[in-house]
Amino acid sequence: MGDGERLPFDPIERAGILWEKHVGDASSMRVATSIMRVQQLLLSEFDRALKPFDLTFARFEVMRLLSFSREGRLPLSVIGQRLMVHPTSVTNAIDRLVSGGLVDRTPDEADRRRVYASLTPKGQKVLTRATKALMDIDFGLEVLDTADREQLFKVLRTVRAGDFEE
Amino acid sequence: MGDGERLPFDPIERAGILWEKHVGDASSMRVATSIMRVQQLLLSEFDRALKPFDLTFARFEVMRLLSFSREGRLPLSVIGQRLMVHPTSVTNAIDRLVSGGLVDRTPDEADRRRVYASLTPKGQKVLTRATKALMDIDFGLEVLDTADREQLFKVLRTVRAGDFEE
DNA sequence: CTACAATAGTCGGACATCAAAGTAAATGCA
DNA sequence: TGCATTTACTTTGATGTCCGACTATTGTAG
Numbered sequence: 001m002g003d004g005e006r007l008p009f010d011p012i013e014r015a016g017i018l019w020e021k022h023v024g025d026a027s028s029m030r031v032a033t034s035i036m037r038v039q040q041l042l043l044s045e046f047d048r049a050l051k052p053f054d055l056t057f058a059r060f061e062v063m064r065l066l067s068f069s070r071e072g073r074l075p076l077s078v079i080g081q082r083l084m085v086h087p088t089s090v091t092n093a094i095d096r097l098v099s100g101g102l103v104d105r106t107p108d109e110a111d112r113r114r115v116y117a118s119l120t121p122k123g124q125k126v127l128t129r130a131t132k133a134l135m136d137i138d139f140g141l142e143v144l145d146t147a148d149r150e151q152l153f154k155v156l157r158t159v160r161a162g163d164f165e166e
Numbered sequence: 167m168g169d170g171e172r173l174p175f176d177p178i179e180r181a182g183i184l185w186e187k188h189v190g191d192a193s194s195m196r197v198a199t200s201i202m203r204v205q206q207l208l209l210s211e212f213d214r215a216l217k218p219f220d221l222t223f224a225r226f227e228v229m230r231l232l233s234f235s236r237e238g239r240l241p242l243s244v245i246g247q248r249l250m251v252h253p254t255s256v257t258n259a260i261d262r263l264v265s266g267g268l269v270d271r272t273p274d275e276a277d278r279r280r281v282y283a284s285l286t287p288k289g290q291k292v293l294t295r296a297t298k299a300l301m302d303i304d305f306g307l308e309v310l311d312t313a314d315r316e317q318l319f320k321v322l323r324t325v326r327a328g329d330f331e332e
Numbered sequence: 333c334t335a336c337a338a339t340a341g342t343c344g345g346a347c348a349t350c351a352a353a354g355t356a357a358a359t360g361c362a
Numbered sequence: 363t364g365c366a367t368t369t370a371c372t373t374t375g376a377t378g379t380c381c382g383a384c385t386a387t388t389g390t391a392g
Contacts, residue, residue, distance in 0.1 A: 028305035031315045032208055034322040036223075039205035040250055041325065042198055044350085057202075058378060077340060084206060086380055091342060093378085113340040113387045139194035141325065148321050149197050155318045156200040158309050159207065210380085224348060243370060252350050257372060259348085279357045279370040 045140040053130045054100060058085075060134070062093045063102065063127045066119050073118035075108065102126055211306040219296045220266060224251075226300070228259045229268065229293045232285050239284035241274065268292055 046057040055063075065082055066074060074082075080090045094117050097103035102123035108114035119127065141149065212223040221229075231248055232240060240248075246256045260283050263269035268289035274280035285293065307315065 028301070028307050028315070031307055031310075031319050031322075032212075032305040033227075034319055034326065035201065035205050035208060037250060038322050038325050039201050040349095042201060046198075047350090056377070061199075075340080084203060085378090087341065088343085088381085089379055096377085108340095111340085111388070115341065135194070139198040141194050141197055143324050143327060144197075144321065148324065149194070151317055152321045153197050153200055155310065155314050156197075156204050158314065159204050159307065160200065161309060206379095213380085222347070241370080251348090253371065254351085254373085255349055262347085274370095277358070277370085281371070 042140045045137060046134065049133045049137050050130055053126050053133070055126070055130055058089070059093050059097055059102075060127075060130055062090070062097065062117070063119060063123060064131070066103070066117060067124065067127055073106065073116040075114045075116055077114070079117065097123070208306045211303060212300065215299045215303050216296055218299070219292050221292070221296055224255070225259050225263055225268075226293075226296055228256070228263065228283070229285060229289060230297070232269070232283060233290065233293055239272065239282040241280045241282055243280070245283065263289070 043057055046060070050056060050060055061083055062079055065079055066072065076090045076094060077087065079094075080087050083090075094103060094105065097117075098105055102120060104118050104120055106116045106118065108116055144152065209223060212226070216223060216226055227249055228245055231245055232238065242256045242260060243253065245260075246253050249256075260269060260271065263283075264271055268286055270284050270286055272282040272284065274282055310318065
């Protein structure tokens with residue numbers, strides 16, 4: 001982004017700031033803003049769909065990860081890495097899931113710093129129903145056809161780059 | 167989503183749940199998850215870039231909106247509509263911006279329920295520098311070429327649908 | 333073997349978001 | 363006119379996220 005470089009968009013000035021002109025181009029700010037808004041929309045739809053189960057999307061994702069794990073359990077640290085959230089967020093989510101009886105905490109006897117989380121039978125039942133609820137609303141993406149989804153996924157994967165493919 | 171309908175993805179079962187098989191398809195859940203992750207990545211980059219200005223992206227967006235407004239001021243309710251956030255979030259953001267001397271609150275004399283927010287001179291200066299900081303990191307999208315951005319924006323616009331174009 | 337460093341998890345604090353409820357003011361209708 | 367409704371904003375409380383700091387445990391270098 002050299003200073004003398006020609007900008008890829010048509011700029012306007014307001015309040016002393018160079019802004020991209022709103023003419024249908026897809027400059028960085030518009031794209032970034034769109035992602036933020038769509039995430040906001042999706043998250044609110046998710047949480048609404050999960051409300052009957054007393055779940056949030058954050059906690060749903062933790063349960064989903066556990067159900068996928070080979071041994072049915074994961075150390076909290078691994079959950080944090082997979083979901084790319086801070087350790088404290090994992091502790092928080094697990095705390096609430098344990099309170100609800102959906103997840104068990106089990107200390108690792110070999111490495112006593114570690115704690116495993118695993119789904120309880122109740123947790124598995126709830127996860128099954130919650131998953132169905134999310135699939136029923138098609139994850140809020142019903143307006144997109146298969147090609148759009150494919151395209152969207154491919155582009156977003158580029159941005160995720162460093163993130164390993166789950 | 168009829169029950170007997172053929173699924174557009176190759177399902178697997180685990181913990182009693184039908185999950186999409188992870189074979190590179192772009193089924194709803196994978197797409198939704200990608201959006202959530204990318205938003206997470208972008209937000210953390212934004213907040214890091216804005217930290218020197220004691221700003222968060224939420225507050226930056228409020229200021230950005232104000233700088234765009236015709237009269238340089240907006241009622242809080244309009245800000246909430248534009249950003250699609252709860253009135254509480256707007257009150258919260260404005261409170262902090264006022265504390266920092268970046269924004270002024272002005273009661274509307276005509277309709278005394280209303281409160282206008284507007285940038286202070288200091289707010290305008292900070293916004294200018296903060297905007298440059300975000301543009302310098304290219305809003306975290308440097309890995310995408312112009313075509314990708316265009317594509318991404320177009321698909322996301324479909325999802326935003328109801329959302330008016332800023 | 334000991335001292336230092338790295339790792340796993342938790343705690344406290346800050347910020348953002350939403351929902352529900354409350355206050356005040358404007359609007360609408362009988 | 364007058365009272366119910368709507369609108370604008372704020373307050374309170376719950377959730378989730380991050381950062382920084384802390385404890386406990388494990389790993390490592392000398």
